[in-house]
Amino acid sequence: MSELCYASMSDVAKRLQQKDVSVLEVVQSCLDRIEKTEPVLHALLARNAEGAITKARELDASGPDRSKPLWGVPVTIKDVILTKGLPTTAGSKMLEKFSPPYNAFVTDKLLDAGAVVLAKANMDEFAMGSSTENSAYYPTNNPWNPKKVPGGSSGGSAASVAAGQCFASLGTDTGGSIRQPASFCGCVGLKPTYGRVSRYGVIAYASSLDQVGPLTRSVEDCARVLQVIAGHDERDQTSSPRPVPDYVTGLGRRKGLDGVRLGIPQEFLGEGISSEVREVFEDVRIRAEKEGARISLVSLPHTKAAIATYYILAMAEASSNLARYDGVRFGFRASESRELLDLYVRSRSEGLGEEVRRRIMLGAFVLSSGYYDAYFKRAAQVRRIIRDEFTRVLQECDALLAPVSPVAAWDHGSNANDPLAQYLMDAYTLSLNLAGLPGLSLPAGLGKESGMPIGVQLIGKAFFEEDLLAVGHALERILPSIGNPSM
């Protein structure tokens, strides 16, 4: 295994700036790692090896640029984020041949910062899923054990970071899709506050919940990537004009965990949690307490309603957003359709996968005449109750500490034909998307039974990523290192 590709991103960025290592060497070491691991992992969709080598040569020729914080750093990007010149499929047959005419805001930000894009990362189709098994192309395997799923929907991003194929990846998180795969693959994942990162050029799933964020191998790397992608964009109406703090300097604002007030939502530790996740979480709690953290149990009484609330709203928004795939302006068109309605129906039915069709249909149902008030409107009302509960408990704490998933990575095929069982697995991640809050997942240990990585998440106040990352940085230092997968 090349040591270079497992260096921290922060370290490699510094060495690149100092010309201690060339961009070509770094890019080549990642491409070699991809060649070696991809036959097992299947973490990537479109690859950009030639483009990356050309870019590396250009960067080496022009020399380091101190104004570019990711100068020469190889990255991958989830395939739901538009990349001009690299196919973008959202993991769907519907967009198999889609060639974006423009870059997403976050893609431009990475490129402006000097990053080198190696490949697009595999994902559940249109980000709908928790295992990356819903990709229309192939499932991704977990680098810690290929029999297991990498989580999802940003499973390709998490697997590529954990396997050393790249130094960072961008994912999206609508109900846990960054934090849960980060937990399953043993890396760090941040879902920023809704509005912190522009969604311009990100293929929409549920627009009031979707947010782009980094997956990395350390909290510091995570802060550096967030620094690059955060900021106002007038092309996204929900993008916040608040100034972006210096997240990297901010990592030093907490001198350890002494006096940090952490609230543990008691509803997150109830039935359904596996014993190995409970053990790892208990270990984290004890370690944090020993370091001086002031830990208290808090209550979010409507947690039990969050899954239903989330799925009603997400499915409703999905059914509306995915109406655009009609086989006319872009995407798949069924052959030999004789009239327009037939063209719509056949293109959508043949181009969209089963889980996507399921969510569109249920979304249409909760929005339909006779059911709108009972489901969609009521869910939006409960959403406010859930958000207000978070706001209340976060007044008494610096952050909440919680498990990311009730279980570690499961075997491929475990929840086939039982979509509800899979939805229930998102219990600990999706409520903060409803509230719009930031969440940081970090690796906390290996499960005693499964041997798989298990993460914990910190949940912060809206737009307080600076403190969330600082607390995460302090917590990271006292958690056991899980090392890298042996592949």
Place this chain on the structure above:
Amino acid sequence: MSIEIGIEEVRHMAALSRLAVTEEEERLFAGQFAAIVEYMNVLQDIDVNGVEPLYSPVDQESVTRPDTAFHARTREELLQNAPESDEQYFTVPRIV
């Protein structure tokens, strides 16, 4: 609110969604949707009296900009992903 989800409801949802479902899928989805909607009914027991719906976590203020035309993309760029076009327009089956 109680609703029975069966084959008829699945057909209605498919029609609303502009999707076709096979007979096998109708049966599969009817069973799955019944379980999911039953689960969603947990919300019916929550007191939402007087609670304003929250549709977005940010305060949605309409942001306006001057209404001036600009060329964001060329015709070629916009047509490059079209499944069918005549180089000028998107084309669809004859509708009149």
